[in-house]
Amino acid sequence: MSVPDGTPTTMHGSHTSRDFETELRELRAHTLAMGARCERSLRLALEAFWENSIKLAAEVEEIDRHIDRDEMEIDALVLRILALRQPVAYDLRFLTTALKLVTDLERVGDEAVNISERAKEGHKEGNGIAKEQVLASLKEMSDQAQQMLRDALDAFVEGEATRAGQVLQRDDVVDNLYGGILGSMTEFMATNPGEIPAAIRVIKVAKYLERVADHATNIAEEVIFMVRGEDVRHVRTHPPPDAK
Template sequence: MENIEKHTSHRYDQELEELYSRLIAMGAKVEKMISDSIDALVNRDVELANKVVESDDEIDSDEVYIDKLCLSILATRQPVARDLRFITTAFKIVTDLERIADCAVGISTRSIKLSSLPQVKPYEDIPRMAELAKSMIREVIDAFLNGDTDKAREVCGRDGEIDELNHRVIKDLLPFMIADESTIKAGFYIQAVAKLLERIGDHATNIAEQVVFMVEARDIRHSGSTDE
């Protein structure tokens, strides 16, 4: 917990440690939702897809709890400097994590629809996109909790990879959809899945940018560069 400093109030330290642990847990749940949603897609597993959809309520509850915890710390501890940036950044991060969970739900709902349609082509780039998205989430949460701006910048730099894979999915599907109109509906669902994975990458990048601001008080959003 390199990003959490010890304070004279033991209770304050406990509150910060709880915030830390709950963010780790929420990040792990969201990462699993992505894994399960893609497994459901590839294996045409409707039951697993439904479990992902149902798990969204737990993520919503986590978001509400962490928001309340942040507000309580702000109101009772009046943090300054690094602690203040840590807590306000946590506010924003839980919002991105909740939206990532929504993307996983969106993938699962498409998986359910695709399960009753003929497969257009083998899934190749979609699983690659999912692995990349999961690693970005894992690394950016670690960067946040440890105040690691180098790792945060690496996550920002990987967003282009997931964008490129999204474009490739769309490009590879088009010939099938043009040649056989019966594949159009499934093709659009698969393209929607790729777009949702791209959006997950965008949310991971948002978190990474917030990490840089938290540690360096430097706003790198819309700068077109992650250089120091």
């Protein structure tokens, strides 16, 4: 069994081997490296979008290839540990959480690539004035989504269910920002038909950020399960019938 920082204990005899300890440390290190790559990819993608930078967009695509390899290598490592070590209790939850977490991280990488593609379109076609109409809200949304991802990953590293719970609470903020941007761009397009392609790019980037926040929320839910053994999925979205 392991404590939240990933250090194995000696509760189960089959889990005391140095090989098992090494495998868990390797998994934890590899997962953290993947998370750091995803954070960097998202940050660069947003910079590419603000600046219409083809160079930064190409860097995002290169990082995404590393992220895809990370996912496959971590999946293989987890499956090997499960097959050979037959872990139980916290170790088992840690391993199943890692499997789910890397799927969400890979999709964050995909969203970063989507944002970078909109940057390339902006470089080619120009963004007009659409971006400026919601610039403050879009930057706040990007800051919130990035912070949610960072906090969710930190919660995983530290085994902090409370911190993970705080990530869940911030998802509504991102959803509200997305709704405001969507409404503003819809009104803008009605009076500026020549700006429709640029406005649609803005809407798409906002949607990608909303999805990043969703993936951060998924990771936070997975951390709570890992630490407490408690499944909190759908609790906020599907309250009990007598909820007020």
